Amino acid sequence: MTIVSKRGWELPESAATPEDKFLRRRELVKALAAGPILAASGIGFAGTAWATGGLYPAKRNPRYRLGRPVTDEKIVTTYNNFYEFGSHKQIWKAAQKLKTRPWTVTVDGMVEKPFTVDADALIRKLPLEERLYRHRCVEAWSIAVPWSGFALEALVAMARPSAGAKYLEMRGFHDASVASGQRQVWYPWPYLEGLTIEEATNELAFIATGAYGKEIAKQNGAPLRLAVPWKYGFKSIKSITRFTFTDKRPVSFWEEIAGQEYGFWANVNPEVDHPRWSQATERQLGTGQRVPTLLYNGYAEQVAHLYKDMKGEALFK
Ligand SMILES: Nc1nc2c(c(=O)[nH]1)N[C@H]1C(S)=C(S)[C@@H](COP(=O)(O)O)O[C@H]1N2
Ligand SMILES: [Mo]
Numbered sequence: 001m002t003i004v005s006k007r008g009w010e011l012p013e014s015a016a017t018p019e020d021k022f023l024r025r026r027e028l029v030k031a032l033a034a035g036p037i038l039a040a041s042g043i044g045f046a047g048t049a050w051a052t053g054g055l056y057p058a059k060r061n062p063r064y065r066l067g068r069p070v071t072d073e074k075i076v077t078t079y080n081n082f083y084e085f086g087s088h089k090q091i092w093k094a095a096q097k098l099k100t101r102p103w104t105v106t107v108d109g110m111v112e113k114p115f116t117v118d119a120d121a122l123i124r125k126l127p128l129e130e131r132l133y134r135h136r137c138v139e140a141w142s143i144a145v146p147w148s149g150f151a152l153e154a155l156v157a158m159a160r161p162s163a164g165a166k167y168l169e170m171r172g173f174h175d176a177s178v179a180s181g182q183r184q185v186w187y188p189w190p191y192l193e194g195l196t197i198e199e200a201t202n203e204l205a206f207i208a209t210g211a212y213g214k215e216i217a218k219q220n221g222a223p224l225r226l227a228v229p230w231k232y233g234f235k236s237i238k239s240i241t242r243f244t245f246t247d248k249r250p251v252s253f254w255e256e257i258a259g260q261e262y263g264f265w266a267n268v269n270p271e272v273d274h275p276r277w278s279q280a281t282e283r284q285l286g287t288g289q290r291v292p293t294l295l296y297n298g299y300a301e302q303v304a305h306l307y308k309d310m311k312g313e314a315l316f317k
Contacts, residue, residue: 032265052120057213058128058148066132067298068291071143073212077285080219081137082238084172084179084191095219097178103223107155108167109244109269111302119223123209126150126158130213131206131227136268136297138232148210148225153201154163155243161197165245168200169193170237187257193226193237194250194264196306204229204302207240230299232266262317267307268297269316 005010078092085091105122108114128148137143156168172191176182179301182189199205206227216222219237228235239269254262261275270280270293296303307315 007009027109035151052215054178055128056148056215058130058210060130060132060146064131064133066134066144068144070132071284071286072144076143076145076211076310077217077219081139081233082181082219083187083220084181084189084239085219087184088182091181092217092219094180095217098173098218098222099178100218100222100239101191103241105224105240106242107159107244108242109169109246110162111245112160112162115156123224126154128209129211133206133227133229134297135227135229135233135236136282136293138234138262138274138279138295140264140274140277140279140282141285142169142291142293143285145211145227146213147206147208148213148216149206149208149224152205152207152226153197153203155207156197156198156201159243159245161245163267166197166247166249167245167249168195169242169244169246169250170195170240170241171244172237172239173241188253190241191237191248191253192215192256193235193252195235197245198306199303202303202306203269209298230267230296232263232268235266260292263314265307265313266317267303268293268317269295270296272316274317295300 014290018136026056057304079089080091080095081089082091082095085094090119101120104116105119106114128150130146132144132149134142134144161168170193172189174182174190181187195205207224207228208223210216211220216225218252221236221240222270224240226236226240235252249264252262252264255264268279275277279293282293283289284291285287294300307313308312
């Protein structure tokens with residue numbers, strides 16, 4: 001395999017010894033954890049020019065290829081799932097009400113030292129790159145998006161989780177005065193998702209802060225959203241406010257609502273149908289085509305090893 005970048009966390013998993021992994025994490029911690037980021041806690045930035053100037057477009061990492069066309073930006077920004085703003089696809093206008101500056105992100109739970117930081121300051125501190133990722137919704141439609149952002153592993157390194165931490169829990173915002181969907185009080189707000197630490201530090205786990213060469217649109221989950229492209233789309237939580245390290249497996253938003261249909265793992269698998277529909281194919285937005293769905297959404301090479309010894313787990317819902 002060709003190594004296309006000298007950044008440590010972009011190395012193929014097979015090329016990284018445990019020591020490599022430890023060392024590159026130490027490097028990241030040195031580069032990221034110390035310094036002005038903590039001082040910036042709680043500070044808001046009114047001017048957007050300063051906040052994102054020069055960040056986008058981020059340099060594309062050529063390691064991630066689509067094998068299909070990039071979906072039109074217009075489609076990706078007008079056909080959305082974002083239940084905070086309603087349980088239909090046309091939420092993009094309503095989502096403009098979301099105030100994404102200032103935005104604070106809290107990192108807490110089983111970490112060396114919990115902290116709260118302004119989202120713009122956090123984004124400025126982390127190495128941004130562009131990645132082309134496929135996205136497969138559990139409802140059997142798909143898109144392909146040029147995200148900009150940083151490897152979630154870099155945030156984990158910054159957080160310095162304790163050895164006992166097994167999961168990373170992520171929460172969205174909760175403000176029914178902005179998000180009318182949150183007046184539907186029977187939903188377990190805020191939106192919540194979780195990954196194992198191994199998943200969160202897999203090279204593919206990504207935090208998107210931009211898309212299509214600019215700051216990410218509110219309807220796509222500004223100011224920062226997860227992108228875990230081997231899992232069904234609902235795992236890729238939008239507009240994150242909190243990262244909590246824990247030894248208890250999180251019960252995610254959809255698992256809480258309908259655990260018989262949506263589970264913790266939610267890995268894409270064309271051979272395991274949803275209780276109410278087939279997962280064998282997907283409707284590719286913008287092309288009018290229906291194409292076969294791939295195991296792990298085509299990312300088996302990067303992630304299949306994470307699950308190889310798991311017996312009796314519902315890995316594909
Ligand atoms: N906070 C939050 N994140 C969310 C959702 C949501 O309703 N709320 N929907 C999920 C689902 S089901 C999908 S398919 C993707 C859709 O992302 P997109 O609208 O940017 O394409 O966001 C995911 N993240
Ligand atoms: Mo979805």
